[in-house]
Amino acid sequence: MDLQNLKQTATQVRRDIIRMVHACQSGHPGGSLGCTDFMVALYFDTMKYSTDFKMDGIGEDLFFLSNGHISPVFYSVLARAGYFPVSELSTFRQINSRLQGHPTTHEHLPGVRIASGSLGQGMSVAAGAALSKRLNNDDRIVYSLHGDGELQEGQNWEAIMFAAHHKIDNMIATIDVNGQQIDGPTSQVMSLGNLHQKFTAFGWHVLEMDGNNMEEVVNKLKEAKAATGKGKPVCILMHTIMGKGVDFMEGTHEWHGIAPSDKQLEAGLAQLPETLGDY
Numbered sequence: 296m297d298l299q300n301l302k303q304t305a306t307q308v309r310r311d312i313i314r315m316v317h318a319c320q321s322g323h324p325g326g327s328l329g330c331t332d333f334m335v336a337l338y339f340d341t342m343k344y345s346t347d348f349k350m351d352g353i354g355e356d357l358f359f360l361s362n363g364h365i366s367p368v369f370y371s372v373l374a375r376a377g378y379f380p381v382s383e384l385s386t387f388r389q390i391n392s393r394l395q396g397h398p399t400t401h402e403h404l405p406g407v408r409i410a411s412g413s414l415g416q417g418m419s420v421a422a423g424a425a426l427s428k429r430l431n432n433d434d435r436i437v438y439s440l441h442g443d444g445e446l447q448e449g450q451n452w453e454a455i456m457f458a459a460h461h462k463i464d465n466m467i468a469t470i471d472v473n474g475q476q477i478d479g480p481t482s483q484v485m486s487l488g489n490l491h492q493k494f495t496a497f498g499w500h501v502l503e504m505d506g507n508n509m510e511e512v513v514n515k516l517k518e519a520k521a522a523t524g525k526g527k528p529v530c531i532l533m534h535t536i537m538g539k540g541v542d543f544m545e546g547t548h549e550w551h552g553i554a555p556s557d558k559q560l561e562a563g564l565a566q567l568p569e570t571l572g573d574y
Contacts, residue, residue: 296339302509303570304375305335309540310567311371311384311574317560319388322396325550326442327368329473329506329535334372336512337438341520346377348405356435357424359409361417362442362471363397364552370394373406375571384574415448417441418468422458422528425466436523437466444476447485452497458528459498467519469531471506475548494530506533541566 296304308331316322338344342356360369367387374381379393386392393402397412409420421439428435445451458466470490478484487493494501500522504515515531522529537551538544541563544555555563 298510298513301335301339301513304339305331305509306540306567307569307571308335308368308371308375310564310569311375312367313541313555313560313563313567314573315367315371315384315387316554317557318385320554321388322367322554323364323552324367324541324555325475325537325544325548325552326362326365326471326473328541328544329537329539330365330440330471330533331368331540332509332512333440333469333471333506333533333535334368336509336516338372338376340513341516342438343435346405348378350408352408352424352435353431353433354435357408357428357437359417359421359424359437359439360398360411361420361439362414362445363411365442366394366396366398369398369407373404374574376406378406379404381572381574414442414445415450418451418454418458421466421468422454422461422463425458425463425528426461429463429465435465436520439466439468441468441470442476443470443472443474443487443490444481444484446470446487446490447481455494455497455499455528462526463528464526465523467516467523467529467531469533471535472532473535473537475537475546475551477548477551479548490532494532498527499530500525500527501530501532503532503534506535507539 344355387394393404398407399410425437544550
């Protein structure tokens with residue numbers, strides 16, 4: 296896709312997100328909206344994959360969503376990319392739906408390779424998958440997404456140390472640095488300090504980007520890809536605004552995990568013109 300089409304797709308995905316969460320009055324719109332530009336760029340510009348989904352992912356790039364509560368953006372992007380019908384988005388969080396609140400594997404939803412409700416586990420999975428690819432002479436890349444508050448989980452740092460020690464240089468881990476988590480700003484809940492210095496000290500190649508600037512996201516993902524294969528795992532610190540695209544949701548932890556009312560949905564949709572057609 297060209298830049299304009301990527302932006303239009305991101306607008307539609309944001310529209311999907313708030314409609315999905317509103318319909319079931321449950322879900323996590325804030326982080327989903329903030330990560331939309333990244334997810335759209337990843338699936339519609341960066342990654343090499345097949346929608347003829349096979350769990351082993353041999354010969355294709357892989358993506359693991361660690362902060363699984365932002366499933367609305369994941370499901371919307373997978374559907375818009377052709378993994379399953381867009382109409383299925385209407386079943387989000389419904390009984391017997393494949394689109395549960397946190398992604399699961401027993402639902403056999405195409406595009407989902409791990410269950411990711413418990414935070415802090417995705418870095419370990421990504422490192423293991425990337426190491427497996429290297430051992431099998433599979434030259435594709437493993438991508439993952441993590442929340443900044445999620446890094447308060449100690450398992451991440453074991454995996455970060457493991458990846459550097461084993462020179463797993465075919466993985467790109469992106470951290471959504473929005474400064475918010477369920478109970479408030481990360482700086483108040485438990486400060487993460489200087490993440491750039493921390494990842495660098497652990498032996499990673501570190502990049503930073505504005506995660507809500509589509510052109511910068513596309514270019515930085517290319518830069519990250521170019522940095523693979525050089526003996527270090529790659530980290531992108533992605534600065535985003537929680538709730539990006541809906542003005543009354545932006546920049547506050549209050550929209551981490553609540554659904555908009557009918558009136559709020561209407562106001563939000565007014566800011567997100569339909570571009571690809573609603574489900």
